[in-house]
Amino acid sequence: MADRDTEERILDAAHAVFLQRGTAGARMQEVADEAGVNKALLHYYFRSKDQLAQAVFRRALGELLPQAMEILRSEAEIESKVRGIVELEVEILRRNPFLPGYLLGELTHHPERVHEIFESVVGMKLGRLGHEVRSTIAGQLEAEAEAGRMRELPVEDFLMNLVSLAIFPFAARPLLQLMLDVDEDGFDALMGARKERLPEFFLNALRP
């Protein structure tokens, strides 16, 4: 219960509270309670709410982005990348219900934070990484198209469409649960089943 251990407990607690309430809606007192320590300790370790919020945001973004980037810029085949991204994102998001809504909310309400944090998360200049991913996949798509195995599609579309399909339903979950008339477990089951169909759906869209 001391030192590094406490700092970690606080960050865990902050993660839980900030993701559920959002940065602006989160209260330091609630984080302290959740961590089982006093409010003053939060400031001892993180100085201010803003810095704690940044640590949480960095961590949250780090749960999603680096592994996805790794898959996308690897040398694996297109089909394998599609399956890998779907499997990865769906499994992470099934276990973290607040993650996508939190991230998208923070992105729109604090867009200025993204730039600085992005780099510390993926450990690379963002422009460079984005370019690397795009040129890698663009080459693959082009080769597939020339071989007649896929129809032409801009890399930007490939990337946006893939992550849209994988992530969005989790972000809109509260609305979807009402419209599809399912509870938590029903939704989770739905997502588990959809995960199996999604790669086929996406790859089918790429057929010539």
Add this chain to the structure above:
Amino acid sequence: MADRDTEERILDAAHAVFLQRGTAGARMQEVADEAGVNKALLHYYFRSKDQLAQAVFRRALGELLPQAMEILRSEAEIESKVRGIVELEVEILRRNPFLPGYLLGELTHHPERVHEIFESVVGMKLGRLGHEVRSTIAGQLEAEAEAGRMRELPVEDFLMNLVSLAIFPFAARPLLQLMLDVDEDGFDALMGARKERLPEFFLNALRP
């Protein structure tokens, strides 16, 4: 500058401020300034911040949902619905950059609000509307599949995949702008071009 007019100016101002900052991050003072009136007037018309926030949320959801629902449960053909949804959502979201992030953030941070508000927005019992949309489209999908024009796909997948593709990129815009290395105008141009390709992409995924 009186009566109904003032109430509307306040709601407009609140809409602008709340969507950009989020409900918890928004300040009544900023809303008052934006509306060009005094803080006390906000309470005169809306009683509390919470009620003002609800009015804004209702209005924001109303910009997106009812028209989409109308298209989905109409008697139009599947292909026409796909084109209609893409056209509608993309055009609305291009003009309202904060709308999707705000909605998704509020959904995750205040899921309890959805139930009550949903009904007043679409003017119908939510379970009923959802069921109506699903059974209508399920019938259409089944007919298309039997005629050999489309492969089989659960209604839930059809609905989730379609709205995911249409909405998500706008919600993730700040991140995508960095990764794709484009500014505001570049992003808008990208979305404009993608809008034309999206229906083909989606319909292609439905081919047998």
Add this chain to the structure above:
DNA sequence: GTCTATATTGTGATAGAC
């Protein structure tokens, strides 16, 4: 209906003992 002034509470942050 609209304003100014003020009450009241909530909340981030620090001082200082242990």
Add this chain to the structure above:
DNA sequence: GTCTATCACAATATAGAC
């Protein structure tokens, strides 16, 4: 490192004049 006590101010909300 961790706590209690407290400060300082931000933010919602209301009272009351006009």
